[in-house]
Amino acid sequence: MLGNRKVEFLSNENLELSVLHRAVLANQMDVVRLLIERGADVNELDSYARNPLHLASDSGNEEMVTYLLSSGIKLKHKDQFSRYSLHYTAKKITFL
16 A cells, blocks of 8 residues: 555656556546545646546546546646647537
């Protein structure tokens, strides 16, 4: 268990994505919760200036989006393509 030790959340394999970003991409809700509870920065950006909410919105994972929003993530943040997370959510909507 991690105890009270400080944990490094930046992935050593690929510095473009944090461990939190990777957990969000893998839809690992339990890991995301643990990382945030242990102090992972929910507003950390990847190399495209996306925070974890952008990735969760793009995957269409409603539970993940809801949890990230409750964790204090910035809703009004644009990535390098000038897109908010809402843009990624909207593209998942199917119109009849």
